[in-house]
Amino acid sequence: MSHRHLAMAIAVALSAATHTAHAAPAPASNARAGDAAASARDPARKSATTSVTNLETVKVTARRYEETLQDVPIAVTALTARALTDDNVQNLSDLQGLVPNLQIGPTQGTSSTLTVYLRGIGQNNPLWGFDPEVGLYFDGVYIARPQGALLDVFDVDRIEVLRGPQGTLYGKNTVGGAINYISKPLPTHATGSVTATLGMHATKDLKVDYGNASKDGVWRFRVAAASLHHGGYGHNLYLGGPTSNQDVNAARVTLGYFPSARFDAQLALDGEFDRSAPPGGAQLAVIPFDPAQTQGLPSRYDTRSDQAPVNTTDSGGGALTLRWLLGEDWTLKSISAYRSSNSNMNIDVDTLPVSIADNNLVYHSHQFSQELQALYDNGSDLHGVVGVYWFDGYAEGINKYALLALPPYQQLGYSLYVGSGGSVDTRSLAAYADTTWRFAPRWSLEAGARYTHESKTAIIQNDTYPNANFATPNGVQADFAGSTAANNLSPKLTLGWKASAAVNLYATASTGFHSGGYNIQANCTAIPASCRPIKNETLLNYELGAKMSFFGGRLMLNSALFHALYHDIQLSVYTSYVQPNGQRGFFGDFTNAGKATIDGLENEFAWRMGDRWTLSGNLSYLHPRYTQYLSGGVNIASTSKFTFAPKWNGGLTLWKHFPLRAGGDVAARLNVTYQTLAYFDQNYSPVLAQGAYGLVNAGVIWRTGGPWTYSLEGSNLANKRYRTSGYNIIALGMITGYYGPPRMITASARYKF
Template structure:
């Protein structure tokens, strides 16, 4: 922890600055609002929660233009979100440098994603904006006790608006922008008596791609999305409440352009296809972001269907306890197909066909049941519970034989996973210490069973070693304790120290180079984290500072490494002794009655504990940097609001910066991604009264990436029989538009 000591001066300097530069803040009467979160399964002020957490309410989400998970990266330091290669529906989340570099059904994410308290078992299909969000909470650092399952890096909570029996509500939003963007959001809330309410919603998005495809297939980056929700709320008694939610979504996005980042490389063929002269025509030779490309492969849309049911039951048991049940079922189907040179026939031998057809079909269904018992009496707060989860999945990456050889090739994997856990966390605030000291002890015991079966004829090594397929089955169990000590220095400031552990079960790889590696799989990943934090409001709540120092030891880090002769053959190899340490801080100031400024900073210092991995797949040399873990990340904003005779005018200017990152810990896969600076802005007029019978309206002009920064969000290097290549996917170019809203 010695290297982290020097970073404490950053936090100290920020605290000192509060006392020497707040004149404009002290002169005004404005105060920052209290933020309520449910990070510890009960409602609390964000300032009282001993966790490094960022919460964004619905107003902040709208003003900042956040309607997808990957929008969060520009606003929350030490959070990195990107898509898996060019797949528009597979999202990768990294918090404090810990994340899932390769999205597979046989490996769990390292950042837990929750929707209304329900764990989402795979990030395939997790990046769409099909929910009516009330709040997003990002919890940084291991959350092993209350969240447990695969929260070694942290957790992201998505909280939606429930149906409301108190009043009728209608909400309609239309958004139009460049790239022929059109988006509509409709929500209707209808009370049905004093105790029952129903809410229905429909959301659709249509947008052209930002890379024109003059060849075959669709433009790259197009969006075509629809989703609908039904919420039912029933106050059965004064102490018994039911909330049911059904959600369905259909997505037909085309993937982003995954282009070569080496000047002189052809761009017509998908990465990994041999760059042979008789397959290509003179093409793009620039390594800049492409606006137009003549693709020789038919880029079909990714068809995604989601259906999800959730039932919440809350029963207040006397004045002390609340018993909560969360039951959820979620099904997902995803299909994407690409055909190389669809109009060509290659007949090297009779029975030949297209150059190559690539299919990637995924089916996934999950069920979970959680019981929570929440108690509050005297100076004790208690959360305890039981958790059950199971999922089944199929990943079919079959296709026709390459170069027109006869017969289909197939690579199909079946998965079946079960997880059970028991957990408890208690906080004691002794009266003998004026209830200003808070001691929290928690623990979670997890038991995981993982099974998989794979048959693969596309890989000669795999087919030869397991002509009838290969099976994998392993059990994992772990106990994760946590200890937190917090002290209320004053009514407006507190400090905390915590030690917490995190665990992610082992598994296997759907891309293993051979059957032996598939059968062996990989072990669990363990994280032990130490954290010091400060949360404080100053000058009558006009200035707020939240900061944290952390140090994490990671053993068994599940590192994705290319182990075969092609880029698609990868395994997860364990790396021990990794260390991640850093700083997080959020500073918010009510500069005047109408102007609020914010500055957020994250620092990461990552080191890999081993120089190489010596495994059954070979020896692989490692870098000393974690992937997708920028050393410095910054976001800052100015928000201005002024009340008018009719409504409120508001303007926002935001800036975010991320240092350069690397894409992999493996030297052979290593690619650099340059730093990036993004400017966003919005200007709006809200709360415009349309009369007592017509509700209110608002209008907002917005722009993202105003300087049209060219930046890579994900990159990859591949090597094999056709040599090496370096590819990447760029983020969206400049986008802008107008949003009209009517509320009644």
């Protein structure tokens, strides 16, 4: 899309919005599409009600204080606890299709390591010490590492997905956006529930929660646990046992102290333990180095791996949150948090009972963060937040990989055994402020900025070994310690215009940065440039948005049109080199692509068509392209593409409600999602790429009007075969794909008390 065409599209969008400015009164917003402005302590704004024909009103904290969804001048999708249940969202990967321009799921070869892309921006390499480009926040705490970050959905109040750079309020590593996972609040009386689920592939899930408070409400607590299991989608035909199964246990405990209306303290602890087997990878091409020239299997989940099925991750942490109300206008908040994760994973990239490309990865990370916030709201024309943030994170690990470790390559001296080990220590200090001023009845101006100073210290030791024992090294690829520092200022400016009681328009210029560092897998001997620091990414985003409501709040339409300038893009690639014996080798490298431009359009809508019918959905368009990408001194921008960036994606959900005379109701849901071609590697392999596809999902929920709720859910009902990620290692002629879940049908019963 040229600048001229983009400007024309913006003008058309604003013209359409202003022509409908008087179409309806103020909206009651929906769980999937928008935002609205309301102070947490303003009773007039807290009293929004919803009729049986209106859409649900949703509160969000996208700007660090509570507002209703439909007025917040951010492209954000929020799903409440009920919406998550109704849409059968079991973990974060199920958000795909419900959120515009979102690609999310497990990293290739793992079960709980998170890969997430928003608007074509993300990071597909989960190596320790290298940060994702979409920030994940669990109850206000930044989770720095992707291992164990594919959170399961239980005991949740809502999930917010903020699209576009969030560098001012959320800081570094949110160039693509941010995801807020928010647990249920502490109760003031006894409440709880038990949910049991059975289904295909031997699914057996149990989720329980209970909360209570002392009679005076001073002490409050909540406990929740989930035990999630299914038998897998395939088998290891060589070693036996399942692949792609689930074996996860998780728990959360929160204790609160509320001695007065002006002060409270909450201590939250959580832990998750994943013992699932590795996912089955599908061999998509005959590997030239395989002596048997083995063909791929018909099943996309079966494997013939000779590596032990190791895929464990333990993660968790704790947070202490303190809140003080100072007078009528100020609130102080402190969040002190610690988190850690440990993982041990075998990834057999070749999927065969021979060692062509076998990996063992052992990671450990821990982090401490401290955030202090001061929130101001005078109840009329001015509100905002100022804060300081400190982060101290440590990540270490070792990746042992064996290449061509089989006859005849061992005898020819072509086998390569490498141990890539080291650590990265990251320290960040940031200060930020963001203020919104309603300077006229229909106009508001939001201005903010965040200054960050970050330093990274890396110790890298990459050695070669004579055999798979990895005992005594016989060569060095990298052995150094390095430090690098970054200073960044991320400003934001938003102009809002309430065109009518039903139409809110905004124009935003926002920024973000993603910190660089060092490549843990660097090979200084073969490629000296791989041991230099990786540059920081920066992104400048211009956005126009419209949040509109019609027919007395029964129809809501939210749109965002954006144009982003992306600089020093960090890319994970496989770089080949020639070994002393003349054989080609490769290693996981990082490079900075230079410049890119990203244009896009996002639409969300929800329509309550009457007492019994609801239709909602989203549609997004994405057009990213490199403008400068130097490789070997040659600009290859015109032939390069973004990964995990389908041009079109969207979803549509139709609900029919059947009220019951005896009380309660039955609701039936039909959902379809669709996306166009997506590439998963920087070599843009057409074999590995996933072409356009759609999924069909459905569900029936019976709420009895009493404590019981029953549901029958089906996902991927057409049993569509679709890839979600993979490996393309050109030096070995190896292409391995990983696939989304097959057809799944489950039945659940929930008892609430």
